[in-house]
Amino acid sequence: MSYRYKVASVYLLGFFIDCINIFMSAVALPSLSATLHANSSAVAWVGNAYILGLTLIVPVSTWLAARFGNREILTASMLVFSGSVWMCGQADSFHELVLWRFVQGIGGGLLIPVGQALTFNLFQGEQRAKISTLVMAVALLAPAISPTVGGIIVDSSSWRWVFYSNIPFSLIAAGLSWFWIRERKPAELRRPDIKGLVFVSAALASLLMGMSLYGGDYPPLAALVFVIAGLLLIALYVLHYRRCNNAIVELSLLRSKKLSTSILVYYAIPGVFTGVNLMSIFFLQDTLHFSARLTGMFMIIYAIGAFIAMTLCGRVYNRVGAKRLFILGMLLHSAGIATLVLVNAPGDLWIIVLAYSLMGIGGGIGANTAQTTSLMDFAGGDTHKASVIWNINRQMSFSLGAALFLMIFNVLLKQFDTTQAYHATFAVAALVGLLPLFQMRQLKPERSAHEQRSG
Known part of the structure; x- marks a missing residue:
C-alpha cells in the first residue's frame, strides 16, 4: 500500500x-x-x-x-x-x-x-x-x-x-x-485565538444548558440565567473580534449569501433531524415499545434515501442550481418529519418507513447542496477561515437541534399526554425546518456552464 x-x-x-x-x-x-x-x-x-x-x-x-x-x-x-x-x-x-x-x-x-x-x-x-x-x-x-x-x-x-x-x-x-x-x-504557526475559542465554546455551552433546563424540573429563572449568559458571551466575542487580527471565527465572511444560507439550511435539515431522530428513538422505544434493534434499523432507510439523493444531486447541481435544490430538500425533509405525526401504534411501520425515506432524500439533497455551496465565494486563505466557520456551525447544529426539541417536548408534555406531545413536537420541527425558505430570495441562481461559456 x-x-x-x-x-x-x-x-x-x-x-x-x-x-x-x-x-x-x-x-x-x-x-x-x-x-x-x-x-x-x-x-x-x-x-x-x-x-x-x-x-x-x-x-x-x-x-x-x-x-x-x-x-x-x-x-x-x-x-x-x-x-x-x-x-x-x-x-x-x-x-x-x-x-x-x-x-x-x-x-x-x-x-x-x-x-x-x-x-x-x-x-x-x-x-x-x-x-x-x-x-x-x-x-x-x-x-x-x-x-x-x-x-x-x-x-x-x-x-x-x-x-x-x-x-x-x-x-x-x-x-x-x-x-x-x-x-x-x-x-511555526500563528498562535490560535484561544480567547475567542473560549467565548464561542462557553456561549454554546450556556445556550445548550439554558434549553436543557427550560421545560425540565428546574426553575425557569435558572434557564433564563444561562441563556442570558450565552448571549452576553456572544456579545463579548463580537467585541473581541473587532480587536483581534486572528479571530477564530471571521464574522465578515458571513456576508456571503452562499455561506450564510448554507449554514441556515444545515441547521434546518441535519440540525433539526438530529433532534427529531432523538425524539423518535424515545417515542418508538418508550411509548410504542419497539426494540432498540428495530429502532436503529430505520436509519438504514434514511441512509439509502440520502445516498440516492446525494448521488443525483451531484449530477444535477450545476444544471438545477442551489436555490431549487435547497427548496426541494427542505420540503421533502419537513414532509418526512410531518409524516411522523401519523404514527400512533406499533403497526404503523410503513408510515415510519415513509417518514424516514422522505427525511433521508430531503436531508441528502439539502446537506449535500449546503456542503457544495458553502465555500463557493472564497479562495486562498479565506477558504480556510470560512471552513472553520462551516465546521464549527456544523457541530453546533447537532447539539442545538437535540437540545431545542427536547426542550419543546418537555414544555408540551405539561399540556398534552405523551403521544400528543411527541406529535406536536414533530409538527413544530417540520415548520422549523422550513424557516430558511424566507432566505432563498437572497440566493442568486448560478449561471449555467453554457451561459458562462457564452458570456
Missing part, C-alpha cells in the same frame, strides 16, 4: 469512529437514562458533551500538530479516545458519563482535521474527487449501520458495550498512526 493510502486509511478509520459515536450512542439513550436515572432534558448531554469537546479542539488541532508533530498528535488522539471510551462504559453516574464524553470529543476532534489535511494534501486533481467519494461513503455507512448494531448490543447485553465496542477500532487507529504516519518537522 502506498504512503498516501496509508494516511487516507488512518483518516477514514478515525472519521468512521467519529460518525458511529454520534449515531450509535443515540439508540442507547433510553436504556442509559433508565440505568443512570437521567431525565429526558439531561440525556441530550451524552451527545452535547461529545460535540462540545470536538468544537473546542478542532480549531487548534492543526496548530498542535505543527507544534508537536502529526504522528504524535494522531496517535495521542486515539489513545485519549480509547481511554475515555472505557471510562464512559465504567461510569456509575450521569455526570461522570458526560465528563468522559467531553474528553472523548477532544480525542476525536484532534484526529479528524489533522487527518483530513494530511490526506487531501496527498490527493490532488481527480484523485481528490476519488478520496472525497470514500469520505462520503463513510459518512453514509456509519449512520446506516451503527444504530442497528447499537440496538443489537443494547438488546443483547448493555448500553455500556456501545462504548466498549469502539476500543478495538480506536486502538488500531492509534497503532496505524504511529507506524504509518511519517514525522514532519513542526512548523
